[in-house]
């Protein structure tokens with residue numbers, strides 16, 4: 001095949017293609033690059049060298065400086081987020097199974113109920129949760145659960161259990177319906193069909209949902225901001241905020257703090273990113289591909 | 291055992307402005323312990339009918355009774371599928387992919403809460419009969435098509451169902467093992483006397499398994515009878531085509547010597563009296579013969595001289611296509627036990643009384 | 650048997666109804682005059698809503714929220730589409746997934762942490778302006794000037810969320826029948842033609858999903874405006890959510906509830922149709 005005149009050489013084309021992508025990728029990486037290199041700069045260096053220039057003499061001094069105030073929140077987040085995300089996802093999956101059965105039964109009532117519940121869990125997933133600020137704070141306070149793990153867990157469940165149900169509803173539809181029908185004819189009880197068939201068969205979907213919930217719960221800034229006041233109960237994203245003063249006053253520890261706060265979700269993203277992506281896709285369509 | 295009665299069952303699927311009538315006023319009484327076959331072309335509504343019997347779908351109209359007990363009525367499930375005691379083999383088997391063959395077969399038994407020993411005994415028994423005892427600890431993906439089909443059958447049988455539903459049970463099998471699978475199902479059905487409904491578009495399944503059969507075309511149940519009776523006197527040409535190979539011809543009705551004939555080019559086929567002037571003829575392949583002889587005895591009637599156009603071979607017989615000398619396009623296929631040379635003239639015979647006539 | 654299934658769903662149903670309760674609670678108190686000055690609220694009908702209309706902050710913050718959401722939808726979609734096309738036509742599967750990760754990683758980091766880093770990057774002396782100056786490009790004042798403050802916020806949000814759009818377009822493209830693309834390739838159609846004639850017409854779902862999610866996610870964004878502005882009172886960055894938080898901290902409870910109800914209503918208007926006519930339909934489709 002001889003290349004026609006006027007046609008760009010394919011190698012050149014491919015190189016330009018790559019170059020354009022790389023330019024965007026580099027721009028997109030600037031913040032994380034800044035976070036990493038500036039976390040290793042000394043006090044003076046942070047203020048005097050440009051943010052994008054790596055430190056001439058790297059130091060872990062900032063990490064040591066923030067560690068004492070971040071270790072407890074980090075621990076709090078770990079203790080709270082993993083079990084909360086797991087329970088929310090698991091209980092949500094059970095509900096997803098119920099919704100599946102409901103939308104496949106034939107009575108008019110059940111299709112109405114299923115639409116209603118589906119709208120409700122979608123609302124809980126997507127609502128600006130800050131809008132529930134006053135009643136939520138009041139509810140948790142009335143239960144005497146302000147500044148406790150239980151109070152935070154309870155509040156997280158309100159939003160992330162429906163998220164789990166919504167995502168799992170989508171993943172469950174990937175199971176061939178005949179299999180579930182066969183199990184019904186075999187007189188499997190709902191619980192048995194769920195934990196013998198639906199749960200194992202949608203395990204990849206469950207992991208995606210779990211990871212999505214872990215990352216979302218971990219990064220939730222507002223709910224812990226409202227429901228905790230004592231330093232001992234702080235979660236990590238809120239604590240990070242204390243490394244900035246009002247009106248854009250900058251502190252050199254910001255980077256190290258941001259790095260510590262992002263470690264866990266970034267680590268999960270790096271190692272289990274494809275599950276996170278599948279969770280996001282399911283949030284949209286349950287679509288295939290990617 | 292259970293008798294299944296459908297009264298005026300109609301199923302309409304509505305989807306995006308489009309309506310599909312999958313079943314249209316189906317009435318049938320399937321006797322207790324009977325092996326019933328349902329034959330129909332693709333998309334006729336066979337699976338839909340099966341799903342309604344199983345309770346996995348509901349009729350838009352009509353009623354379904356098991357032993358005179360109403361189980362489903364217009365848009366309403368009276369008895370849910372799990373309470374109908376149905377064993378079903380799905381068109382795609384629907385084995386549980388995350389369980390071994392043993393656990394697949396055990397699944398319905400676990401719901402019955404029987405002892406482990408009893409369970410093991412029943413599973414061994416049924417897998418002995420079906421010849422899958424040696425693959426019980428394999429996962430479905432590790433089994434051959436035939437083994438998967440038998441595991442699905444074992445899972446359906448092990449719970450002693452009152453009704454056995456088989457949806458195209460042999461369509462995914464090699465032709466080689468299909469016959470033994472058919473024989474197996476027939477034998478088990480015979481022994482256990484379970485009311486069995488087998489759906490297929492392959493008449494061979496129906497002949498080998500069903501005592502009685504119904505034919506569904508475009509959602510309508512058009513004929514119910516013994517398979518052999520449907521074969522020899524189908525109500526329409528579609529039914530005739532469905533249940534066996536057929537030579538189809540268009541003929542002009544003529545009368546001579548007080549006898550009625552259908553004339554197709556140079557051929558004259560003896561038929562019974564009909565009102566129409568033009569008819570459609572259907573003749574089973576085994577009811578046609580070609581020969582060099584002038585007469586083949588009383589059973590066979592001479593139709594006319596024919597020329598051999600194509601001669602080919604299929605499963606033990608020679609397949610000869612002949613045409614009338616005056617028209618090269620009126621092709622008639624005849625099965626014979628020896629080859630005939632292309633271009634020769636032969637005598638064409640039809641078995642007396644075997645010409646099917648459709649208006 | 651149905652009972653057992655229902656029992657399994659009880660926890661989720663309980664928490665979902667609790668959410669409904671919180672929403673209705675807001676609605677109820679938005680019709681009262683509850684505040685620091687009125688600790689014993691009484692029913693005042695639409696008066697609280699009416700009073701909001703006279704508050705400059707309310708309309709400004711609402712318009713900020715809407716501007717931010719619409720801006721994110723428009724630019725997020727454009728960038729997402731561009732990225733998805735660039736990645737789709739990349740022959741190499743492995744490279745594609747690496748680039749994909751590098752472009753969507755901001756989704757996994759807390760917005761609070763992101764905002765802090767961007768605060769530094771927006772520093773007019775040593776932030777990205779240092780680089781822009783080196784390259785002889787114009788240097789905006791970012792957060793230091795009222796006119797560029799809001800666009801700066803937009804940059805952060807779009808940087809963070811363009812990946813969402815990328816994922817959905819890429820998923821939609823991947824879902825397009827390969828043979829269609831191959832047929833077009835054989836006809837020597839160039840990638841742009843394939844994009845506009847084959848991929849885009851088949852990516853309606855991608856567009857709907859990406860727009861709905863970009864809208865919903867940016868509408869509820871809190872920490873970037875809160876942290877970039879240094880507090881809830883900076884009028885140039887105040888969004889509805891921040892304004893509501895401000896009303897709450899100053900104990901204008903009824904007004905905060907009214908703002909919360911308006912926010913919820915706007916989100917609901919997007920969520921319910923999306924859930925019932927989008928997600929639920931697509932679920933049945935498979």
Ligand SMILES: Nc1ncnc2c1ncn2[C@@H]1O[C@H](COP(=O)(O)OP(=O)(O)OP(=O)(O)O)[C@@H](O)[C@H]1O
Nearest residue numbers: 303305310312331332333334335336337338339491
């Ligand atoms: N869930 C459904 N929604 C809409 N239409 C349907 C549905 N199920 C079946 N149909 C339609 O109803 C008709 C009958 O389908 P059915 O599956 O019963 O046919 P069948 O006789 O089993 O065909 P096959 O031999 O191909 O299995 C078809 O036109 C089919 O498209």
Ligand SMILES: [Mg+2]
Nearest residue numbers: 336337338381
């Ligand atoms: Mg079928």
